[in-house]
Amino acid sequence: MGAALTRYRVIAWIVGVVLILLVVIGMPLKYGFDNPVVVETIGPAHGFLYMIYLVAAFDLSRRADWPLKRMLLVMLAGTVPFVSFYAERRVTGWLARPADRTPEPVAG
Amino acid sequence: MPPNHPGRRDNYDTVSESGPVPGTLDAMRWLWTPAWIARHVAMVVLVVGFLGLGWWQISRAAAGNTLSWGYAVEWPIFAGFVVYVWWREVRLARRNAAAATGQPADPTEQPADASPATGESRPAVRRPVRVARVPAASEAVEDTDLAAYNHYLSWLNANPGARPGDYPG
Structure with missing residues (x-):
């Protein structure tokens, strides 16, 4: 679970950053200044990274036994600029709760 | 399903074939509620749509767009994922229905095996269960x-x- 969560967080962060680069820099350059070079280079890379994000989110959802709706929401959250970071925080909050790891006495 | 039906209870994994009336689809009737029909239709529409998009990408790739070869591979994978999710939901609902002896968790679903002696219909080795231990x-x-x-x-x-x-x- 911990390793799957780390994998998900890493790829979610990468996808979120690349998506923001695409939206904040690439799209204004292409549609405002008629210079599509950023979109043409980052765009396919983002698509490929998003596939990895989908695989990581699916793997995590299986390990955490999420319902289907939550899995789909987490997957879709990766497509929205800036929201992906919030989704990553929410997912981490669900899964990395320290209260779940309270020790218990062995006997008694 | 009559609770004391003398059907083949030992067929746990082939519950769809060992219905209350052999030779009919009575055991799969819970898959034919409006909610489930909507899910089946959504699955078929998505799979056909994704395969169509894959075919479209193949035609684009044949026309010279190199990147479309990648998309032509991706869309069938998405279609397979939809089938997988659909099958997982069916299996999950069937397991939940079988676990709820007598009373199904979802009122729209009939339990796959409503007999009180469901222990007989289970295999000897089950999936491990996580239990929250109380300190x-x-x-x-x-x-x-x-x-x-x-x-x-x-x-x-x-x-x-x-x-x-x-x-x-």
Whole structure:
């Protein structure tokens, strides 16, 4: 679970950053200044990274036994600029709760 | 389904074939509620749509768009994922219905096996079940040595990377 969560967080962060680069820099350059070079280079890379994000989110959802709706929401959250970071925080909050790891006495 | 039907209860995994009336689809009737029909339709529409998009990408790739070869591979994978999710939901609902003896968890679903002796229809080896263990009350420990040892063990448990020499207590 911990390793799957780390994998998900890493790829979610990468996808979120690349998506923001695409939206904040690439799209204004292409549609405002008629210079599509950023979109043409980052765009396919983002698509490929998003596939990895989908695989990581699916793997995590299986390990955490999420319902289907939550899995789909987490997957879709990766497509929205800036929201992906919030989704990553929410997912981490669900899964990395320290209260779940309270020790218990062995006997008694 | 009549509860005391003398059907083949040992067929756990082929529950769809061992219905109350052999030779009919009665055991799969719970897959034919409006909610499930909507899911089946959504699955078929998505799969056909995704395969169509894949075919479209193949035609684009044949026309010279190199990147479309990648998309032509991706869309069939998405279609397969939709089928997988659909099948997982069906299996999950069937398992839930079988687990709820007598009363289905979802009122729209009929239990796959409503007989009270569902234990017979289960295989001998089941999936492992996670159980939330309730921490024992600390005042029940009378022995101070045992309490100290338990404290030490819980400290070890709370600090997985720690060495025994680091124990502060």
